[in-house]
Amino acid sequence: MAARPFVLEGPVWPIVGALGTFLNDVDTDQIYHNAHLAVTDVDEMGQYAFGNLAGWEDFPKKAKPGDILAVGANFGAGSSRQHAVDCFRALGVAGVVGLSFGAIYKRNATNAGWPLMECPRLAELELAPGDVLRMNLETGKVANVTKGKAVPARPFSRVQKDIYSAGGLLAYGAKLAS
Amino acid sequence: MATIVEKIIAAHSADDVYAGATVWLELDVRAARDFGGASVVKNFEKHYPGQKVAEAGKTFFTFDCVVPANNIPYANNQQLCREFAARQGVKVFDVDAGIGSHVLMEEGLARPGQTVVNTDSHMNVVGAIGCLGQGMGDADVAFAFRAGWTWLEVPPSVKVVLNGKFKWPTTAKDLALALLREFGSSRLLGKAVELYGPAAERLSLEERITVASMATEMGAVGIFMPPSDEVLEWCGGAAGAEVEGVYADEDASYEATYELDVDGLEPLVACPPSPANVKSASDVAGREIGSAFFGSCTNGRLEDFRATARVMSGRPAADGVVAYAVPATRRVYGAMLAEGLAAELFSAGFVVSNAGCGGCAQGQIGMTGKGEVQVSTSNRNFPGKQGAGETYLCSPATAAASAIMGRITDPREVA
Numbered sequence: 001m002a003a004r005p006f007v008l009e010g011p012v013w014p015i016v017g018a019l020g021t022f023l024n025d026v027d028t029d030q031i032y033h034n035a036h037l038a039v040t041d042v043d044e045m046g047q048y049a050f051g052n053l054a055g056w057e058d059f060p061k062k063a064k065p066g067d068i069l070a071v072g073a074n075f076g077a078g079s080s081r082q083h084a085v086d087c088f089r090a091l092g093v094a095g096v097v098g099l100s101f102g103a104i105y106k107r108n109a110t111n112a113g114w115p116l117m118e119c120p121r122l123a124e125l126e127l128a129p130g131d132v133l134r135m136n137l138e139t140g141k142v143a144n145v146t147k148g149k150a151v152p153a154r155p156f157s158r159v160q161k162d163i164y165s166a167g168g169l170l171a172y173g174a175k176l177a178s
Numbered sequence: 179m180a181t182i183v184e185k186i187i188a189a190h191s192a193d194d195v196y197a198g199a200t201v202w203l204e205l206d207v208r209a210a211r212d213f214g215g216a217s218v219v220k221n222f223e224k225h226y227p228g229q230k231v232a233e234a235g236k237t238f239f240t241f242d243c244v245v246p247a248n249n250i251p252y253a254n255n256q257q258l259c260r261e262f263a264a265r266q267g268v269k270v271f272d273v274d275a276g277i278g279s280h281v282l283m284e285e286g287l288a289r290p291g292q293t294v295v296n297t298d299s300h301m302n303v304v305g306a307i308g309c310l311g312q313g314m315g316d317a318d319v320a321f322a323f324r325a326g327w328t329w330l331e332v333p334p335s336v337k338v339v340l341n342g343k344f345k346w347p348t349t350a351k352d353l354a355l356a357l358l359r360e361f362g363s364s365r366l367l368g369k370a371v372e373l374y375g376p377a378a379e380r381l382s383l384e385e386r387i388t389v390a391s392m393a394t395e396m397g398a399v400g401i402f403m404p405p406s407d408e409v410l411e412w413c414g415g416a417a418g419a420e421v422e423g424v425y426a427d428e429d430a431s432y433e434a435t436y437e438l439d440v441d442g443l444e445p446l447v448a449c450p451p452s453p454a455n456v457k458s459a460s461d462v463a464g465r466e467i468g469s470a471f472f473g474s475c476t477n478g479r480l481e482d483f484r485a486t487a488r489v490m491s492g493r494p495a496a497d498g499v500v501a502y503a504v505p506a507t508r509r510v511y512g513a514m515l516a517e518g519l520a521a522e523l524f525s526a527g528f529v530v531s532n533a534g535c536g537g538c539a540q541g542q543i544g545m546t547g548k549g550e551v552q553v554s555t556s557n558r559n560f561p562g563k564q565g566a567g568e569t570y571l572c573s574p575a576t577a578a579a580s581a582i583m584g585r586i587t588d589p590r591e592v593a
Contacts, residue, residue: 157200
């Protein structure tokens with residue numbers, strides 16, 4: 001497989017509430033409701049993304065491949081369901097930048113090779129829907145290209161780079177010498 | 179400079195180790211239970227067809243959830259694991275063995291200073307012997323089987339100093355519940371907790387297991403206790419070799435230090451719907467119960483059944499109360515038979531079953547029906563966890579007192 005890019009750029013979806021501020025503590029049931037846990041085909045999961053998050057139910061219809069999510073604090077708290085990561089991969093969402101994430105959500109995203117960056121200063125980018133966001137996984141720089149603003153975030157560790165480059169943890173294992 | 183968890187990780191990683199660092203971590207033990215095990219096998223065979231596990235001698239299956247299988251899907255899953263194990267030369271601790279995390283300690287496979295993963299969210303119970311255990315999902319464990327390592331974010335360490343002394347019939351379970359009352363389910367989230375102070379130092383191995391087993395309910399990565407001489411001796415005997423403990427450096431730095439005084443600690447009960455909903459047993463006393471469960475990775479050791487028998491002291495469970503005793507392991511079961519405990523509890527009206535996890539994850543035994551109120555010595559009381567009823571978590575002493583009276587009872591009333 002072709003080398004995966006360490007710089008991602010695409011239109012951003014700030015996941016905000018009615019007041020325009022980031023929604024915090026969006027849990028896995030709001031991201032991917034437990035009514036659809038029996039779905040095992042990743043491609044079918046996209047239609048349920050944010051299906052239980054007030055104001056965002058139509059996200060699967062609006063999102064386009066290459067888009068990037070910007071989220072608040074403790075995103076993905078709750079259960080260990082992999083679906084809450086895979087539903088965005090199914091839609092082609094390129095990655096997610098957030099104030100902070102639930103530990104298991106972060107682990108699942110890392111294992112899936114889906115770019116996730118923690119960025120405590122995300123609000124300073126004044127992201128509006130459709131602004132072009134650039135995330136540099138290697139340097140940790142996160143930028144609002146449209147508005148010409150940038151803030152530092154935590155760059156990928158060796159572990160994250162290894163797994164991301166291989167296309168996921170299980171795929172990384174397949175590359176190990178027998 | 180380093181805390182216990184930092185030292186254990188540093189000894190198993192080539193990466194720089196500091197709180198917040200993500201590192202590759204070598205694993206001394208990689209295991210899967212019957213819960214999740216079949217998915218581990220399926221993931222392994224899909225992604226690594228025809229390949230071998232990294233080291234068969236460090237790879238195990240530990241069946242403990244539905245043991246023996248009482249439904250065909252679980253029987254199928256267990257058999258799938260057995261056949262994979264036979265092909266790979268991997269040992270299976272089968273449906274007779276008991277709770278995997280405990281079996282791994284008894285067998286000397288999980289030792290102080292080592293690293294273990296299993297498909298068990300309470301694998302961190304091995305913090306009781308100063309060992310780093312983590313529960314992980316089936317994809318992670320399939321990778322661990324293949325690679326022999328996993329990845330981990332080094333947790334920040336906090337120190338809790340336990341002062342004072344609690345008095346029977348207050349027990350280590352009440353101490354665990356007191357920690358939950360103090361810290362809830364979020365203040366220790368993601369932390370490695372180290373216990374110090376006189377009330378921690380004097381804990382027996384069994385008591386350490388009880389306290390460490392509830393780290394998960396506190397949201398902690400683990401509760402680590404610097405191994406005492408008793409713990410090292412026991413682990414050495416299990417391993418058939420001398421074992422050394424891993425201790426924090428004098429100048430290790432902690433994110434926070436807390437103190438808790440356990441003098442005069444009362445018997446406690448965690449009420450539905452969460453383990454952090456802790457009240458004094460005397461405040462909850464009077465609630466009628468339909469069943470009492472004794473066992474689990476929290477209170478399934480020999481000492482726990484001795485405490486149960488001590489409170490029962492020849493008295494039977496009340497009419498209308500079904501009492502279940504489920505030893506953590508086959509060895510505990512054997513000891514209960516040998517010293518007459520099994521017969522004593524049988525005479526008190528108990529269902530005395532083979533070893534295993536009991537009712538947790540709606541498994542082996544002790545599930546509740548809608549409307550049923552159960553006192554349980556296990557560690558979780560979330561809705562649906564142990565059936566459709568209501569679960570009150572408490573010590574073996576409180577559960578025994580409640581079984582005798584047919585209602586939740588402060589053990590000081592009957593002990």
